Amino acid sequence: MQNNNIFNFIRTPDWISLGNGICGGLAIILSIKNHNALFPAGLIVAGGILDFFDGRVARKYGLASDFGKNLDSLCDIVTFIVAPVVFAFIYLQELSVWEVAILVFYIAAGLLRLARFNVTGTLSNGKYFEGMPVPFSIVLIVSYFPLLLLSLPMILWILLFLIHGCLMISTVKIRKL
Template structure:
């Protein structure tokens, strides 16, 4: 007889979509470690698609749950905080001290942002986020290809991570899509 806390009682269709987001985050990390930049970025972008869909499907099907909210946030840590930070860290042409600082600052800011969001939610009846949402990292990792194509300094590209870190923990109101 299964326990009342059996995982099967918690996981629903939208949660499987959230798990796909987290799995893509881990795949991005693996691709970054092996310097498959295209696949690393693609994995983060696809994770963003799943992140966009999971909550909408949960609400549409009436399957939204506190478990799903927490799972979504944990998967976002993999895909939109750790994976983008490891992607930046994999840029060996940049001094290792800068890369380590980026990973630490970005990780701390992202974790603080998600913890605050899990407690406070959105502002003005769901119209605004407080601070820049973590999935904005998708734009940063995608912009890597522009910087590479136009042979712009990757130090400037990495500065975008520091700016995003600051904006994540700020109280700036960002209109929700």
Template sequence: MPGPFAPFEPHGGGGPRIREIPLRMMVPNLITVLAICAGLSGIRLAFEHRMELAVAMVLFAAFLDAVDGRVARVLKASSKFGEQMDSLADIVNFGVAPGLVLYAYLLDRAGAIGWIAALLFAIACGLRLARFNVMLDDPNRPAWQTDYFVGVPAPAGAVLVMLPIYLGFLGLEASRPVALAACAYTLLIAFLMVSRLPVYSGKGSGSRVRREHAIPIMLGVVSYALLLASYTWLTMAVSAMIYLLSLIWSVRAYSRRATLEEKMSKETAGYEVD
């Protein structure tokens, strides 16, 4: 007798059917579901005016959403079902949740303009994620360009857009002029997400580091974690500002790399003609 739920098919209907699903296939999906729960809980906490906990939940949701893909690769549990779940979770955790938390904290003081800004941010996040998924299947994209995102990635956008909240926790008054400035800032982040701005991804650095860099990197990571634990909102605010400034460096690095690749391509074409 069939049960009340449809059988779990991690790879859709195209693969072979198996009677029992390995537990490792479910772990990444469980992490994704927990991330959605954390993001939605952050929205609830925001409208209950428990703002610090709300922001923490949204950041925790972003962390879980970043982890689930890596867990799937480590456990060799990647699936088509998980890919679809992850895309849907990204829209909630990186678009809807940060936008609504920011609206509940500050943007509502700007009236309808604040709601429009929050709405446009969520829509921009959805468009950004859709474009990212499409570009993954682009066979004509040069290999070196995979070192760069096209536009600010959704996770970074979620962290950046809450900068006014971090500053509010540090003492910035939540007045109407500040709310209007935050609306403009929210629209700026939304634009950066859907723009063609090249943003360095760090993927080109590989998974290995030189031996002499190992200890400084470990000390740096530990120091950042300690700062985050001791001065949470100040560290988040400074990190967001540094990231925004790093976009200038990213554009320059991309331009230099594009010039170099074009020069190498012309030289290669010249050798082929000779």
């Protein structure tokens, strides 16, 4: 009989991935509670930092697993797809139908990007990603603040979601850091 106790699956890098997902979840909660935008934005960035390290730790110590790969993608959905969209819905006062459509497209593109990655992995022996990785959404979140401070039209910010969504589902080769 197989023992499917969850703790039999979790390795050190998986705890790091889980931290990423928790940061994303907290970013969503703080956005909904309409806290100062810096807090949820900071949590998304913190999730990105954790995401940067989980795979590196897994590879360095030979702890990579199918469980870890799937957990990482699920956490990325929360932190880099759902949290930025919730952030946009909350911190922009009014959204047009087109802006909502762009954010929904962003969600679909992110989900498709991660599904493709889980099936195909990286290119050229791990040197390149196919399409823009979802953690790049950190740039979306960080760019919100200068646009706000400069009183630029926030449609520019929503257009960044559209561009990132298109790049995620593209076949553009992006060098892995």
